[in-house]
Amino acid sequence: MTAPLLKVQNISKSFTLSGGLFSAKQTLRAVNQVSFTLNKNQTLALVGESGCGKSTLGKMLALLTSQSSGTIEIEGQKTTGNLKPLRQKVQMVFQDPFSSLNPRMKVGNIIGEPLLVQGKPASTEQVKELAQSVGLNSGDLSRYPHQFSGGQRQRIAIARALSLKPSFLIADEPTSALDVSIQSQILNLMKELQSKHQLAYLFISHDLAVVSHMADHIAVMYLGEIVEIGPKKDVLQKPAHPYTQSLLAAVPKLGKGKRQPQTSLIGEPPSPLAPPLGCAFHSRCPLAEERCKREAPALKPYGPDRQVACYLKSGGAP
Amino acid sequence: MISSLKQHRLIAVSGFILLTLGTIAAAAPLAEVLLGLDANQVDLFNRFAPPDSQHILGTDELGRDVLIRLLYGGQVSLLVGLIAAVAAALLGTTIGLIAGYYGGKVDAIMMRFTDGVISLPLLPLLIVLAAIDLEKLGIPEAIANSENVSLYRIILIVALAGWTTVARLVRGAALSLRERDFVLAAIAYGASPFRIMAVHILPNLLSPIIVATTLSVGNIILLESVLSFLGLGIQPPVASWGNMLTNAQELIWSTPTLAIYPGLLIFLTVIAFNFLGDGLQDALDPKKSR
Amino acid sequence: MIGYSLERLFHSAIVIIVMSFVIYGLMGLMPGDPIDLMISADPKLTPADAEHLRTLYGLDQPIFQRYINWLGTVFQGDLGYSRLFAQPVLEAIAPALFNTVKLLGLAIILSLLIALPVGIWAGSRPQTKTDYTINLLAFSGISIPPFWLALLLIIVFAVLLPILPASGLPTGEGGFWETLRHLILPVSTIVIASIGGHTRYMRASMIETLRQDYIRTAVAKGASPRRVVLSHALRNALIPVVTIIALDFGALFSGALITETIFSYPGMGKLIFDSIMGNDFNLALVALLFATFLTLIGNLLADLAYAWLDPRVSYKGRER
Ligand SMILES: Nc1ncnc2c1ncn2[C@@H]1O[C@H](COP(=O)(O)OP(=O)(O)OP(=O)(O)O)[C@@H](O)[C@H]1O
Numbered sequence A: 001m002t003a004p005l006l007k008v009q010n011i012s013k014s015f016t017l018s019g020g021l022f023s024a025k026q027t028l029r030a031v032n033q034v035s036f037t038l039n040k041n042q043t044l045a046l047v048g049e050s051g052c053g054k055s056t057l058g059k060m061l062a063l064l065t066s067q068s069s070g071t072i073e074i075e076g077q078k079t080t081g082n083l084k085p086l087r088q089k090v091q092m093v094f095q096d097p098f099s100s101l102n103p104r105m106k107v108g109n110i111i112g113e114p115l116l117v118q119g120k121p122a123s124t125e126q127v128k129e130l131a132q133s134v135g136l137n138s139g140d141l142s143r144y145p146h147q148f149s150g151g152q153r154q155r156i157a158i159a160r161a162l163s164l165k166p167s168f169l170i171a172d173e174p175t176s177a178l179d180v181s182i183q184s185q186i187l188n189l190m191k192e193l194q195s196k197h198q199l200a201y202l203f204i205s206h207d208l209a210v211v212s213h214m215a216d217h218i219a220v221m222y223l224g225e226i227v228e229i230g231p232k233k234d235v236l237q238k239p240a241h242p243y244t245q246s247l248l249a250a251v252p253k254l255g256k257g258k259r260q261p262q263t264s265l266i267g268e269p270p271s272p273l274a275p276p277l278g279c280a281f282h283s284r285c286p287l288a289e290e291r292c293k294r295e296a297p298a299l300k301p302y303g304p305d306r307q308v309a310c311y312l313k314s315g316g317a318p
Numbered sequence B: 001m002i003s004s005l006k007q008h009r010l011i012a013v014s015g016f017i018l019l020t021l022g023t024i025a026a027a028a029p030l031a032e033v034l035l036g037l038d039a040n041q042v043d044l045f046n047r048f049a050p051p052d053s054q055h056i057l058g059t060d061e062l063g064r065d066v067l068i069r070l071l072y073g074g075q076v077s078l079l080v081g082l083i084a085a086v087a088a089a090l091l092g093t094t095i096g097l098i099a100g101y102y103g104g105k106v107d108a109i110m111m112r113f114t115d116g117v118i119s120l121p122l123l124p125l126l127i128v129l130a131a132i133d134l135e136k137l138g139i140p141e142a143i144a145n146s147e148n149v150s151l152y153r154i155i156l157i158v159a160l161a162g163w164t165t166v167a168r169l170v171r172g173a174a175l176s177l178r179e180r181d182f183v184l185a186a187i188a189y190g191a192s193p194f195r196i197m198a199v200h201i202l203p204n205l206l207s208p209i210i211v212a213t214t215l216s217v218g219n220i221i222l223l224e225s226v227l228s229f230l231g232l233g234i235q236p237p238v239a240s241w242g243n244m245l246t247n248a249q250e251l252i253w254s255t256p257t258l259a260i261y262p263g264l265l266i267f268l269t270v271i272a273f274n275f276l277g278d279g280l281q282d283a284l285d286p287k288k289s290r
Numbered sequence C: 001m002i003g004y005s006l007e008r009l010f011h012s013a014i015v016i017i018v019m020s021f022v023i024y025g026l027m028g029l030m031p032g033d034p035i036d037l038m039i040s041a042d043p044k045l046t047p048a049d050a051e052h053l054r055t056l057y058g059l060d061q062p063i064f065q066r067y068i069n070w071l072g073t074v075f076q077g078d079l080g081y082s083r084l085f086a087q088p089v090l091e092a093i094a095p096a097l098f099n100t101v102k103l104l105g106l107a108i109i110l111s112l113l114i115a116l117p118v119g120i121w122a123g124s125r126p127q128t129k130t131d132y133t134i135n136l137l138a139f140s141g142i143s144i145p146p147f148w149l150a151l152l153l154i155i156v157f158a159v160l161l162p163i164l165p166a167s168g169l170p171t172g173e174g175g176f177w178e179t180l181r182h183l184i185l186p187v188s189t190i191v192i193a194s195i196g197g198h199t200r201y202m203r204a205s206m207i208e209t210l211r212q213d214y215i216r217t218a219v220a221k222g223a224s225p226r227r228v229v230l231s232h233a234l235r236n237a238l239i240p241v242v243t244i245i246a247l248d249f250g251a252l253f254s255g256a257l258i259t260e261t262i263f264s265y266p267g268m269g270k271l272i273f274d275s276i277m278g279n280d281f282n283l284a285l286v287a288l289l290f291a292t293f294l295t296l297i298g299n300l301l302a303d304l305a306y307a308w309l310d311p312r313v314s315y316k317g318r319e320r
């Protein structure tokens, strides 16, 4: 067995909301003790409510912000020291294609810049090939981003991300800013590129329909923690964690058969500035017991290739 | 619609005034030839002459032609103002860019510094700077007393006072730009901070820089003229609008007209730059163009 | 709030300490030095005497050491002796300070009395003819060179139609009305020079406030525009103006320097100018520090007032 492409162990991220020199500081726990692995040519989808730490996790993996604790290994390499060579292996595609392209640069330069920065300037031919591989034509290269639609811009962003031939791509809600009609084109392009380059994806999304189209595995996040992770089919069809069940219940088409009205989500998640004691989800969980309020359940195996952090599913029941 | 038309007219009119002033000032040597005059020609038999066909605006206390001196003074005042504004913009852009890009502590310290400078009573401090004995700084006497030094010195001094507007505007814009995803993308593929600032942030800051620079030219010209007026800027016999008013002040009881023209030209220049800056601000501000 | 105040106080203290050192250092770079002045006053002094005096006054020590020594004497209450005024420095400064406070105080009050209503008026009807006219006038005020303005006022009111004095203080004891008459031109100069800026701040703040959602809501609910301006917008629009105007203290002081110099008005500005030009280092140093100190206090108070008045400012992590 080869080592996984990406191995994440217990990473956390806290932000210090600084007061002034003489006033108190607050700590915001955005990501808490997350671990998982990802193999090449695989897609792990990351789902969860807004503010649960998906983008923060993505940024740590894209080496855009350093983790407060824990380790990340990419192809066996720890993310310490000089990151520049390592950056070629991990690239990111952002949500808003109107903010992710420098408005003052021509598309050709945008696509070619990563190679330039990494000290191997791209030839015009290389840039053209990249453009063609995402469905742009070579005439587009001398135009500016504002001359393109959202979908085309996202193609440019993908071409830029692929220019370094990364093995791992983080896509943070890559289609949520696009028209529905364009979304599937971009998703299909991403699938096509995945099988062509054996890419691993971390695919962040709100949209469970999109997730079921893209993912091999699904990780469900709540308040900075992964509460359930496993193969797509298992998680979508037999959700184990009460939170996952509530998420699916909110989507009629996907949660078919197993609709449980009492599990639909009520209220807001607690503030990451003051996370609750015990299980993070207990305040909204319809099945919460006394124990859930005191101790936080750890992520425990639940069937083959699957983990859940809930007393009722793993640790609790024999 | 109406307001944007008015803005464009404002830009056009003030731009036209400035171009005209600049052209006329640049044509000073030509005017000298045409009128058969010399800017520094002292003619004690013809002091305070009233306007006539040769001395269109009359002569001053040394019998020099007022118009020609105004034109040469304009060259100096405009040049000093523009060069100092550009120098101030460079300084302000550098400071604002670094503060805005790095944010956090770097930003806090640099902006405290900027706020500190803004809050100082600048004119007295600049007067001190202008009065400093350059030889005590170890600058050789020959250079310290040469004619052009007063020019460089005044440019440096007013630039030191004028960078804050640009710095604050650039910092604000850089602070929001660095949150944009294209900057994150550049970090993700390994671009250096210098490259990000130079290639990704700076080109997107051109309009605030242009606006701030234009707006500060007016202030800088005012400052230069005040210092020259107080005898600390451009030194005679080189004419500047400011130092022409120094002499005029002493003659205000006998020949008040000498005090009119230089001040009027400063006023016209400054107001044109201010209108130009204001117009550009509205025209380039994406929030306002609906 | 207390944390924020302490922090601001701390920053102001740093600025004043840094500035005292900078100004002290600059004074040492002024043309001529005290010993040269003594030599020129007393030709009998030999170069050896001069060296001796230098050591005596500690002028051979490094600048930082001299600065510390000077600080020491300052904290013992000795600010030095003014050469120009032949008085202890503090005694020369006190009346000048009083005169400047009088001049600037009058000017600020007058300027605000006119600028605020005019700014509110223009700001509550943006893009109209009235607004454009006011804006144009305000721009003219900002762009006019203050020293030229002073000369123009003298030309018109003292030379052409001699109805007002061209100097800022009556000779001898003038009495209240005479004093006031002498103040008219200097005060007008400062008022005209600052009124444009004040009007534009007020106008901009008013426009900004009227754009806020809660104001739009009030209008949508049927409140009359006049009521909206007076009862909702005014308070919120005034708050930022207070700060900006207070931040202008430094600029105002620069205006005072020019005005006082031209009108021979014995205030702090003229005193600073005269002391610098007349090589009176002791006086210049202390007067400059005083001016800096007062400006910073003004800024500090304005900032605190702003934080106190505006509920939206969180003094914990204030974004600027
Ligand atoms: N730079 C930062 N400084 C302080 N707090 C931050 C920062 N970035 C994110 N946070 C906080 O961390 C938490 C997680 O944010 P994150 O953007 O990762 O959520 P998300 O799951 O991506 O949400 P969304 O679905 O809305 O994109 C939020 O509470 C957010 O306010």
Ligand SMILES: [Mg+2]
Pocket: A054, A055, A056, A172
């Ligand atoms: Mg996000």
